[in-house]
Amino acid sequence: MKKTYLGFLLLLFPISSIAAVCDHVWFHLAGVSKHVEVYEPNEYTRYKRQTHPGMGVECQNGKFTLSAGEFVNSLDRPFQYLTAAKDIFAVRDLKLFAGVLAGEYGRTELEPLRLVSPVVYLEYHYKMFGINFFALPPARGFNDYAIFFTQFKVGF
Numbered sequence: 001m002k003k004t005y006l007g008f009l010l011l012l013f014p015i016s017s018i019a020a021v022c023d024h025v026w027f028h029l030a031g032v033s034k035h036v037e038v039y040e041p042n043e044y045t046r047y048k049r050q051t052h053p054g055m056g057v058e059c060q061n062g063k064f065t066l067s068a069g070e071f072v073n074s075l076d077r078p079f080q081y082l083t084a085a086k087d088i089f090a091v092r093d094l095k096l097f098a099g100v101l102a103g104e105y106g107r108t109e110l111e112p113l114r115l116v117s118p119v120v121y122l123e124y125h126y127k128m129f130g131i132n133f134f135a136l137p138p139a140r141g142f143n144d145y146a147i148f149f150t151q152f153k154v155g156f
Helices: 002-012 015-021
Strands: 024-037 051-061 064-072 078-091 094-108 111-126 129-136 145-155
Touching: 024 064, 078 111
Parallel strands: none
Antiparallel strands: 024 051, 024 145, 051 064, 064 078, 078 094, 094 111, 111 129, 129 145
């Protein structure tokens, strides 16, 4: 987790310049997940955890959002992510986004994996607090289960 905190400090360093470009900046805190088995489980897909400590930053500008950060994934490994999405539907404080998630983690210490996946998520916020509900499809050989992930965030 030391790399996580170092990466977070590097993310916070340019916050003032990020805030100048973004309409709204969010700080991602942590998340919880639910996994739905689709294929036969194997030694790598037997998830261990459904709570995911981590942190990240999200920049919203008009109908577009860009976020990056790191959290501990279901296999108890650090997962670095970058998400780019577009607001495709909005009603008051509820928005539906569609985009792409790119990430990297290792099944083992020496075996890094890279993921690029479509992502759909629903965002709800009230004043300075928000929540994202993600849905990720299964990807045979990478994650043999659909993932539903809830992420908590604070605006500043």
